[in-house]
Amino acid sequence: MVTQTAQSPALPTDMMAIGIPVPGGPEALVPQRLPIPVPGEGEVLIRVAAAGVNRPDVLQRMGKYPPPPGAPDTPGLEVSGTVVALGSGVDAALMGQAVCALVAGGGYAEYAVAPAPQCLPVPGGYDLIEAAALPETLFTVWTNLFERAYVVAGDTVLVHGGTSGIATMAIRLCNLFDITIIVTCGSDAKCKAALDWGADHAINYRDADFVTEVGRITEGKGVQAVLDMVGGDYLPRNLACLAPDGRHVSIAVLGGAKAEIFIPQIMQNRLTLTGSTLRARSVAFKGLVADELSRTVWPFVAQGKLRPAMDRTYPLAQASAAHARMEAGDHVGKIVLVVE
Known part of the structure; x- marks a missing residue:
């Protein structure tokens, strides 16, 4: 009625x-x-x-x-x-x-x-x-970064696609909840835009290896969580960015639906691999x-x-x-x- x-x-x-x-x-x-x-x-x-x-x-x-x-x-x-x-x-x-x-x-x-x-x-x-x-980006970032990856104040996270709707929402939420956020972008202009919006660090993945840069930024400690929309060959590289007990959350596979990973790395560093979809x-x-x-x-x-x-x-x-x-x-x- x-x-x-x-x-x-x-x-x-x-x-x-x-x-x-x-x-x-x-x-x-x-x-x-x-x-x-x-x-x-x-x-x-x-x-x-x-x-x-x-x-x-x-x-x-x-x-x-x-x-x-x-x-x-x-x-x-x-x-x-x-x-x-x-x-x-x-x-x-x-x-x-x-x-x-x-x-x-x-x-x-x-x-x-x-x-x-x-x-x-x-x-x-x-x-x-x-x-x-x-709504779409807020529900997505909250459920995946804050609930599935359970990030808290003091953590450092890596988010790809630094100027996308998802990443820009992640930046703002991390700013509000005292979380350091590193993003990757495909140009210096986009890196500047992400930094201007509030990202703590922005890596131009076309000019630098983001794994190396994350290691440098975190002084070798790694990040507590990765929010990934790329998939494919980014997955093993993302795992290399994680600190012990780190969490990796997949929310899209724009770069490919399959990846090859080294399982002992997950075991030795006690990593968690998870992911979700929201629409259904x-x-x-x-x-x-x-x-x-x-x-x-x-x-x-x-x-x-x-x-x-x-x-x-x-x-x-x-x-x-x-x-x-x-x-x-x-x-x-x-x-x-x-x-x-």
């Missing part, structure tokens, strides 16, 4: 959304008209203000990352906007609230359905476009993460101390241009689609 407050205007019957009729390049993203989704039990309908663009959206567009069962075919994993309708069992206080939300799909649209437990309130004065750039996890799990973020991180958001690194915004209808920029690799921080 859907409920609306008497003050809410009647909703239109259809909306503009971005579809993928045939997988392919950025041009495969096509504006289309779709019926407005109806929130089910425990869900809310959000009038979308903005939607973040993420690497999994690119993979989905290419036909390499299908949405999980039950998720919309429309890409988009994070949105911000206003709650305009409620499914059954949802607290009526959510009606009319400005929220940002993690979704399993459907974000590239004028309206999107989100599980209520995956919504976080947007503080007054916080820009809704910036808010749309928070249950609403119950994501709701628990949202609760933890609400307690531990959201006060920084409310104080204006946690903002995403913003690259560029594009109108929703120009999603193909946003994907082209992401694939070109020149962006620093988040690319966001704005519903006008």
Whole structure:
């Protein structure tokens, strides 16, 4: 059952959304008209203000990352906007609230359905476009770096892709929680951008061996954790960067899905290799993460101390241009689609 407050205007019957009729390049993203989704039990309908663009959206567009069962075919994993309708069992206080939300799909649209437990309130004065750039990277970095790798104040971590949405969020969180962060980037300009954003050290992997540089920076001690999106031949090199009892977390395999490692090294240094994906996890799990973020991180958001690194915004209808920029690799921080 859907409920609306008497003050809410009647909703239109259809909306503009971005579809993928045939997988392919950025041009495969096509504006289309779709019926407005109806929130089910425990869900809310959000009038979308903005939607973040993420690497999994690119993979989905290419036909390499299908949405999980039950998720919309429309890409988009994070949105911000206003709650305009409620499914059954949802607290009526959510009606009319400005929220940002993690979704399993459907974000590239004028309206999107989100599980209520995956919504976080947007503080007054916080820009809704910036808010749309928070959920995917925040949930990902928190669950993998802070929960799976259990980093704490005083630790040093290594994160690859230093100017990506993931790494720029990791930089800010490490700054807030007194963790030293080393990042790798593919140019001096990107290294400077990462340092300006708050990274403690930035290594241009095209000019220097990051394993050697991590050893130099840590005076041979190594790092307590590595957050890796590359995979492939980076894995054994990452392990060489870890201190005894270090933790390695894989969250993507952009550089290859297979690696050869020396098992005795893991045994002798008591290393932990782990990894995760987020999109297919249950609403119950994501709701628990949202609760933890609400307690531990959201006060920084409310104080204006946690903002995403913003690259560029594009109108929703120009999603193909946003994907082209992401694939070109020149962006620093988040690319966001704005519903006008």
